[in-house]
Amino acid sequence: MINLEERISEKKSFFNRLIIVYIFFAGLFLYFLYKTFLLQISSYTDYEIASLENKTREVLLQPRRGVIYDRNGNILVNNVPSFNLIINPSSIENIDDHLNEINQIINLTEDEENYAKENFSRLAKLNRELVLKKNLSTEERSRFKVRKYKFPNTFIDQRYSRENLYPFLFSHSLGYTGSPEESDIEEIFLNQNLKPKEMIFSYSNGYLIGKTGLEYTYDDFIRGRFGKKIFEVDASGKFLNELRVVDAINGKDLFTSLDLESQKVAYEQLNRRRGAVVAVDINTGAIVTYLSSPSFSVNKIANGMTQKEFKLLINDDDKPFFDRAAQGRYSPASTIKPAIALFGIENNIIDWDFTLDDPGYFILPEDGRIYRGWKKGGHGNINLNDAIIESSNTFFFSLAYKSEIEDLTKHLSNFGFGEIVCLDCFLPDSGLLPNPSWKMNNLNFGWFKGDTVNLGVGQGYMSATPIQLAYYASFLANKGELNKFSFVQDNDNKEVKKNIFLSNNIDENDWLKLHESMIGVIENSKGTAGRLRALKDYTIAAKSGTVELVSTETKEDYKIIREIEGQRDHAIIIAFGPMPNPKYAVSVVIENGESGGSVAGPVAIEVLNALLKK
């Protein structure tokens, strides 16, 4: 036992120690309270959001892509619903076995099987669906339905596929759609204020974006906005009930300026020959016909194509994917002559009364080099009008010889050469308008006078795309006043280029005379495109050209080189009509077609006929 004194000190010690422990725990209690305060009051908003995100899932609702129309309201591209057989590659182990099992119920073609095998592992990695077969019949659907339990990772669902009603007609102008890349989706989502988190959880399959052509350039416009369904979910991710729906906003329909009828005519006329046709409404700059040939089926590209088919297209010597209309570079050849003529008049080098003796060649005074015309013996004593009608090279060699190259290129750039002339074309090329500094930088050679002389007949380094040639033709037709080109007539964003041309030295009279001589190209008995006269019953102005790929001295030499098709001259023509008040301008290039007047010419006339309903 302990005595009283000790008892008192013991009580005191106990007292102190218990208080110490309580104070220690009181401190912990306060710290806990502080932590709770931080959670519930200071960071309340963060945690409220976290709890909200925890319990909701947003499933995206896809907008319907806008329909694309031609200028008369004909549907060109539409969305077609179809019932598709779809698998989830990421949860299927062996695609071969799976296909075999499916094949016992729904017959897959060899192409469909190949497509599935080729894309299986890629889509599995991306966690995207794989469409095995499209457009299932009612019978196929019901056959699958009763055996569905055997295939937990396979289902039938409705998907919209993008269908171009004229898949070969508008391959390059409208382009095609395809599955978006991860980065595309990210950008679109960012644009539409959707969070990447939603992307991971509920990226809806089957979404398409434009890859080329107008589908690409107007993707923003025809894409629409995603809607969403917001579900309450539990911790296991099970959907409990629908909280809210934000409807998707369908894409706007695109009314293009394209004209289905003339496009059909252009396609038939080119008949898979290599070349391009571009026609425009000169008053608005609206492109009405746009064909690059040969073409390919955009539907096949957009909706699944086996590698074999794709390789065939890629390796085709005619290069069907290449958009010749916007990217093909061709020498303008003799079609450049009206522009050179205007340069001569503008700079007082010549006038309409000026004459020149054409012996069939031009000798460059500096080095005595001979530049030949196309006609042996020449065109005799000719003025500017004759020179255009008969396409005298000598006349324009001589005129170019008298020109300053810097002035000449500046002049030509007004016609759209070396420039981007189209507002909404897909990856247009600007061609090449050469000048001395370009030559020095790229070829490491100084500019020769002979280069300027060659430019006078559109040969040499200069090149232009068919769309630039069409722009040039419209420019001539409209007497130097023109909008930039566009596929959409009432495009609000159109950069209007009222280019009142050149200088006071060119007046209305000059324009009329120029038009007159270009009419003569067809109507005059000496015209280079006289054969076109019979194809129409109204007046058309034109200028043909023949692009020399291999330089030859004589017709006999040419006969030798033309044995190889790829060495034959390109046929080229620009035309506009009906005169005297032209509405449409057209350019046609046919690769290795040899004669601008008689090969490219008929195509141009038929397209104009279709446009003018004659």
Added chain:
Amino acid sequence: MKNLLNLRNKTIYFDKYLFISISLLSIMGLVFLYSASQANTVVVFKQSIFVLFGLLLMFFLSQPDPNFYKSNSLMFFGISIVLIVLTLLIGKEANGAKRWLDFGFFTLQSSEIIKITLPVFLAGYLYDKKLPISLLNTFITLIVILIIVNLVRIQPDLGTSLVILMSGIYILFLAGLSWKFIGFSSIAFILSLPFFWNNFLEPFQQQRILTLLDPSADPYGTGWNITQSKIAIGSGGLQGKGYQMGSQAHLDFLPETETDFIFSVIAEEFGFIGVCLLLTVFIFILLRCLYLALNARDRFCRLTIGGLSLIFLSTVLINLSMVVGIIPVVGMPLPFISKGGSSLLSFYIAFGIIISMASHKKLMQK
């Protein structure tokens, strides 16, 4: 009050403050449990039985004189050890741990009983020892504590074994453990921490501690519980989402809503205001215990009240610190609120003993 209860010439021993506050807490617990168990009436009914039985048990345990506990403490302690050993031998295994003795109608978690009998036994052993406690007695006490702690730890039940360790050390400390010993052993303890880390903690326990340091590094793994608990508490805000409106609890984001994380449910549904009200009741009980300990009739009673109330306090704080992420998740119920038989009853027993110690005055003082 005392007069009213003085029936048939028999004094009824009673502390109205503790009785009312513990009853209040128990009823609040039932209300919270209804929501936390997704309105599971079976769970709430079972819990009500425990609460009712517990309150009665508490009442009856407060009747005997403290001397009854003092003289029988060795026997109670011995029975508890037998139960612990039986658990290790024939206990029911669940989730890789052998913690329960199956009595058919009731499974007893024996470690919850020894959590109470150990401090009473130690108080009985130390109440007449000179100050400061001699080194010999200190070692004897420590060896007893460590044996019991280890018996529980190998079940394994880290949380309860820590509480038992604490309960022993509280008594030793309150009884007058020498400050010199405290100083030396603290240094030794800190130096041996790495050894404990490597030899006494299971890998999953180590992981829990690591997770605590950075729960966001692994939100869907071991840190999931803490993260979801924080979201539940934080999203409760000032006023809470409303009774049974907690999405974290009701959509299964929160784990163990009926036991370890019931506080998160309360915080989510009743907000900071609700949390403060609940804490007020706990603090009231603790302050009352402090008052009773300081005014106890003798050293045995002081030590027992002090030790048992500190176990209660520790359990509450461990649970609260756990759910807000101050300490790792160790599996500790919130007394009188969480669902559970043994742990719930152990606190009714503890408070029964506390009330007995506090309400029996010495005859000579009368």
